[in-house]
Amino acid sequence: MKILVINPGSTSTKLAVYEDSTQVWKESVYHSAEELAPYHHINEQYEYRKEHVYTALAKAGISLHFDAIIARGGLLKPIPGGVYRINERIKHDLWNANMEHASNLAALIADDIASHSGCPSFIADPVVTDELRDIARLTGIPEVPRISIFHALNSRAVSRQYAASIHKKYEELNLIVVHLGGGISVSAHHFGKVIDVNNALNGEGPFSPERAGTVPARQLVDLCFSGKYKYEEIRKMLNGKGGLLAHLGTTDVPTIVRWAHAGNKKHKLVLDAMIYTVAKQVGAMHVALECQTDAIILTGGIAHCQYCTDLLTQWIHKLAPVIIIPGEDEMGALAMNALGVLHKELPLQEYL
Structure with a gap:
């Protein structure tokens, strides 16, 4: 073919x-x-x-x-x-x-x-x-439902790849897929359906190299009406100029790791905090799978970084076996x- x-x-x-x-x-x-x-x-x-x-x-x-x-x-x-x-x-x-x-x-x-x-x-x-369960869509504000936007193509591909490696079908497994890239999505795969996932584009879940992730809502509202920023500037804070870039002025994770190894405490703190927010999101998806996760797959470009995968694995390894399939194809x-x-x-x- x-x-x-x-x-x-x-x-x-x-x-x-x-x-x-x-x-x-x-x-x-x-x-x-x-x-x-x-x-x-x-x-x-x-x-x-x-x-x-x-x-x-x-x-x-x-x-x-x-x-x-x-x-x-x-x-x-x-x-x-x-x-x-x-x-x-x-x-x-x-x-x-x-x-x-x-x-x-x-x-x-x-x-x-x-x-x-x-x-x-x-x-x-x-x-x-979008395959979210109805219970996963609601928030405390009816006009603001949760929306499914994530790295669906790569997340499903690595899930099928892992399933084949253990001689099972994707549709037979409960998996958590952590896509670590410019945006970060953590998705819960239940027998071939993604029943819950953070919106990786528009301000939800972990912060990432260039996205803010979930931030305290009241403080964000105060910032919006402070008069200091225009609408487009606030949007850029959430997606494009948030995350590692806002804290450190760069999205280059290998460079940040080198600075952290060299003793720069701020670089280490910010990078470790990002990984911590990812770990918390993995925990949430583990609950979405009723704490019956067969494996946690780490993928995306940042999954090439051993410092990040080692630290994340330390936080989550007791939940399920951690599989690393770096990059995205x-x-x-x-x-x-x-x-x-x-x-x-x-x-x-x-x-x-």
């Missing part, structure tokens, strides 16, 4: 071709600030990015003959996890999405190439994957989802 994978980010578009589970070609098309400057909204980049994808495939001598094309899911409405056929409703909702992100273009480009290839096109496990995860559908091992769902 020949599968094309498309994964746009803010300054690049990642492409890969897989033959079954083997990656046979990859390319990252970088988009400079100067090239993107004329476009004021993500949707305006569609033709520009699409042409770069076609050009990259042509330069590599790759014909437009694929068994499937799969794209990173964008900011759609909340949907259960899994693989979805790209249909007109998906395209409509991506063109009219409330939030802008380069991933919104992925399915649009994939569908265009699929129309030339004569093959199906899919998305899988977008960040808006979004391209491979997307390809495996497409292959699963082509082999009829995974169901193909319809976005309604």
